Amino acid sequence: MYHVKEAFYTLQGEGARAGRASVFCRFSGCNLWSGREQDRATSVCQFCDTDFVGTDGPGGGRFSSADALADHLLGQWPARSHGATPYVVFTGGEPLLQLDTALIEAMHARGFEIAVETNGTLAPPPGIDWLCVSPKGASRLAVTGGDELKLVYPQSAAPPERFAELDFQHFYLQPMDLAPQGRDGTTLEATLAYCLATPRWQLSLQTHKIAGFA
Ligand SMILES: C[S@@+](CC[C@H](N)C(=O)[O-])C[C@H]1O[C@@H](n2cnc3c(N)ncnc32)[C@H](O)[C@@H]1O
Ligand SMILES: Nc1nc2[nH]cc(C(=O)O)c2c(=O)[nH]1
Ligand code: SF4
Ligand SMILES: [Mg+2]
Numbered sequence: 001m002y003h004v005k006e007a008f009y010t011l012q013g014e015g016a017r018a019g020r021a022s023v024f025c026r027f028s029g030c031n032l033w034s035g036r037e038q039d040r041a042t043s044v045c046q047f048c049d050t051d052f053v054g055t056d057g058p059g060g061g062r063f064s065s066a067d068a069l070a071d072h073l074l075g076q077w078p079a080r081s082h083g084a085t086p087y088v089v090f091t092g093g094e095p096l097l098q099l100d101t102a103l104i105e106a107m108h109a110r111g112f113e114i115a116v117e118t119n120g121t122l123a124p125p126p127g128i129d130w131l132c133v134s135p136k137g138a139s140r141l142a143v144t145g146g147d148e149l150k151l152v153y154p155q156s157a158a159p160p161e162r163f164a165e166l167d168f169q170h171f172y173l174q175p176m177d178l179a180p181q182g183r184d185g186t187t188l189e190a191t192l193a194y195c196l197a198t199p200r201w202q203l204s205l206q207t208h209k210i211a212g213f214a
Contacts, residue, residue, distance in 0.1 A: 002069050002098055003028040006057025009076045012089060013208030015132055015150050016170045017115065020087055023076045024214075025069075026060075027092040027099070028052055032119055032136050035093075045119065045136040047152065047176050052093030070106035077112075089115045096122035104128065118143070134174075135163060150204055152176050153191045164200055172204035179209070 005026045012022045029035075032045035035053040040046055055061050059076065063069035077086045088107055090099050096118050104127040107114050115130035120143045124131060131146035137157040145167030151160055153173040160173060173194060175187040195201050208214060 002063040002066075002103070003055050004060045004063065004069065005052050005055060005093065007059030007073060007076060008214055009078070010208070010214045012087075012115075013206050013213075014174060015172055015204050016148050017130065018204070018207055021078075021081075021084065022115070023073050023086070023088045023112075025073055025088060025090050025095075026050070026052060026057070027090065027095045027097065028055055028060075029097055030092060030094040030119075031097060031121060032094070032139060044139050047155075049177065050093070066100070066102035066106040069103060070110055073107070073112075074110045086110070086112045087115065088112045089117060091117040094119055094122065096124055099125060101125050101127065133168070141166075148172060150174055153194065154187065160194065160198070160201060164198075171201050173201050174204040174206065178206050 005028045007025050009023050012018055012020045030052055033039065033043040033048055063072065073088055095116055099116065104114060104125060108127065113129045116124065116128050117132050117134065119136045119139065120133040120141045121139050123142050132148045132150050133143050133146050134150045134152060135141060135158050137155055148170040149163055149166060149168040150172040151158065151163060153175060164171065173191045175191040177187060191203060195203050
């Protein structure tokens with residue numbers, strides 16, 4: 001059984017693929033935070049901007065098979081996509097608690113390219129086409145390579161220097177809690193300063209927060 005908080009069609013807002021039309025599948029649950037506010041301060045990941053508890057969001061639910069969930073996600077992709085390859089982003093919560101080979105095969109069988117947003121603490125199944133790892137605090141990484149490393153900045157327990165030699169194509173810093181419609185005065189300035197001083201790192205802004213889409 002797959003537990004999905006919400007599933008929706010939007011543009012990828014972050015990282016190297018920002019701007020790409022995507023079906024987002026947000027799985028319920030995470031291994032680094034319960035999702036309850038009273039647990040936030042004692043959790044490994046304390047700055048999460050996402051509600052991933054339950055299955056009650058738009059397009060969410062419980063799916064008893066990979067084919068059932070894959071059909072549901074295919075239904076979110078526009079019928080006429082004018083030759084574009086369908087693209088799904090599995091996120092959460094922590095998608096690697098639930099994403100398995102059966103679902104990867106079911107999405108590939110429907111023509112999808114598969115992206116994953118993960119905290120990097122769990123080993124990914126084979127077949128993912130775009131792997132984005134976003135390390136959290138003092139957690140231990142089970143993944144040391146992939147397409148993009150996207151570090152939320154700043155995190156005192158996870159400085160960029162810890163990750164700069166890992167095996168990724170792209171290295172992004174994403175300011176923590178970028179405010180909608182504008183600048184968070186402090187984390188944005190700190191992130192800009194780090195990228196300017198250390199050109200291996202590029203800036204990732206959460207464009208959906210700035211522009212006000214999902
Ligand atoms: C909600 S997480 C879900 C996927 C996975 N659990 C992870 O942490 O990568 C999706 C993305 O949002 C980022 N994110 C979460 N909270 C954020 C915040 N307050 N400010 C900036 N980015 C944030 C995460 O680092 C991750 O790259
Ligand atoms: N537009 C948009 N882009 C995103 N990229 C990663 C997201 C996530 O929550 O994983 C996200 C999201 O929630 N919305
Ligand atoms: S690991 Fe990802 S989903 Fe889990 S609490 Fe942190 S940002 Fe949120
Ligand atoms: Mg998000």
